[in-house]
Amino acid sequence: xxxxxxxxxxxxxxxxxxxxxxxxxxxxxxxxxxxxxxxxxxxxxxxxxxxxxxxxxxxxxxxxxxxxxxxxxxxxxxxxxxxxxxxxxxxxxxxxxxxxxxxxxxxxxxxxxxxxxxxxxxxxxxxxxxxxxxxxxxxxxxxxxxxxxxxxxxxxxxxxxxxxxxxxxxxxxxxxx
Amino acid sequence: xxxxxxxxxxxxxxxxxxxxxxxxxxxxxxxxxxxxxxxxxxxxxxxxxxxxxxxxxxxxxxxxxxxxxxxxxxxxxxxxxxxxxxxxxxxxxxxxxxxxxxxxxxxxxxxxxxxxxxxxxxxxxxxxxxxxxxxxxxxxxxxxxxxxxxxxxxxxxxxxxxxxxxxxxxxxxxxxxxxxxxxxxxxxxxx
Numbered sequence: 001x002x003x004x005x006x007x008x009x010x011x012x013x014x015x016x017x018x019x020x021x022x023x024x025x026x027x028x029x030x031x032x033x034x035x036x037x038x039x040x041x042x043x044x045x046x047x048x049x050x051x052x053x054x055x056x057x058x059x060x061x062x063x064x065x066x067x068x069x070x071x072x073x074x075x076x077x078x079x080x081x082x083x084x085x086x087x088x089x090x091x092x093x094x095x096x097x098x099x100x101x102x103x104x105x106x107x108x109x110x111x112x113x114x115x116x117x118x119x120x121x122x123x124x125x126x127x128x129x130x131x132x133x134x135x136x137x138x139x140x141x142x143x144x145x146x147x148x149x150x151x152x153x154x155x156x157x158x159x160x161x162x163x164x165x166x167x168x169x170x171x172x173x174x175x176x177x
Numbered sequence: 178x179x180x181x182x183x184x185x186x187x188x189x190x191x192x193x194x195x196x197x198x199x200x201x202x203x204x205x206x207x208x209x210x211x212x213x214x215x216x217x218x219x220x221x222x223x224x225x226x227x228x229x230x231x232x233x234x235x236x237x238x239x240x241x242x243x244x245x246x247x248x249x250x251x252x253x254x255x256x257x258x259x260x261x262x263x264x265x266x267x268x269x270x271x272x273x274x275x276x277x278x279x280x281x282x283x284x285x286x287x288x289x290x291x292x293x294x295x296x297x298x299x300x301x302x303x304x305x306x307x308x309x310x311x312x313x314x315x316x317x318x319x320x321x322x323x324x325x326x327x328x329x330x331x332x333x334x335x336x337x338x339x340x341x342x343x344x345x346x347x348x349x350x351x352x353x354x355x356x357x358x359x360x361x362x363x364x365x366x367x368x
Binding site: 042114115120130 | 222261264265268347
């Protein structure tokens with residue numbers, strides 16, 4: 001097994017990034033849905049702090065992953081044309097979500113005038129000046145893009161399971177080893 | 178007999194008036210609200226969170242050459258607190274934080290001033306916030322804008338929990354730090 005992708009299989013780095021981001025993004029979605037339901041409290045504030053920090057980590061990983069994707073070859077996908085098209089569309093939709101989620105989140109925290117720290121290393125600068133109307137707008141965008149991400153994850157996972165259990169091909173397995 | 182009583186009364190009157198007379202010698206200043214500000218910056222989740230008090234008034238008698246006679250009293254309208262985020266502002270007004278309904282004002286009083294450099298001073302005073310009064314030292318510098326107009330810029334750092342700002346679970350200083358920096362700009366004209 002090697003680090004880089006080959007014509008036929010994913011490399012170690014692509015597999016590692018896939019699963020690391022899967023755990024991170026699903027965790028952020030669950031945390032996000034839970035924290036917004038809480039009344040204002042010490043716990044809520046703390047969870048928002050975590051959500052922001054790990055959200056920025058997701059953005060950093062997304063940048064790295066995109067660069068890795070663009071500088072590596074992508075393993076061949078032996079599927080009918082429409083399935084290939086569907087798989088590639090979902091694939092790029094994930095890249096949209098990986099950037100749109102943290103960026104709209106960053107815009108919310110900027111519009112609220114409450115910058116976030118990156119694990120105590122440094123404070124992220126505000127992208128825009130504080131403004132209530134902008135905050136509400138970006139909050140709605142973040143929420144609906146989040147719902148879109150959940151739907152896309154469900155679709156992507158269902159397709160992977162379908163290939164594994166019904167078609168009995170190697171689509172799911174090649175992302176495992 | 179009568180003359181002695183009158184003399185005593187006059188003496189008492191004089192003693193009573195003395196502080197007022199001596200105070201009158203120190204120039205008094207009128208705050209220009211549009212050119213003055215009072216901001217605070219705390220730390221939440223390792224990042225700054227700030228706001229300001231839009232309304233505050235003051236009795237200022239200050240003269241760099243008569244520091245001993247100088248006196249400052251600033252009264253801050255707690256309900257005038259403003260931040261960049263609605264929920265942050267409304268939370269600050271709740272009983273757990275500033276409790277604006279029960280404690281509508283905060284007061285800073287100082288009557289000990291020390292010159293520490295060119296146009297730089299410290300004011301040793303006390304700050305009453307909620308129901309706690311605690312000594313606070315403020316560092317400030319002065320600038321003469323014109324013969325009748327001056328500007329003072331200063332700051333201090335207070336510990337919010339000493340004043341009970343952040344009750345119950347909020348007394349924890351892990352997520353919201355204890356230290357809060359207070360910065361002010363006061364522009365004033367001669368009365």
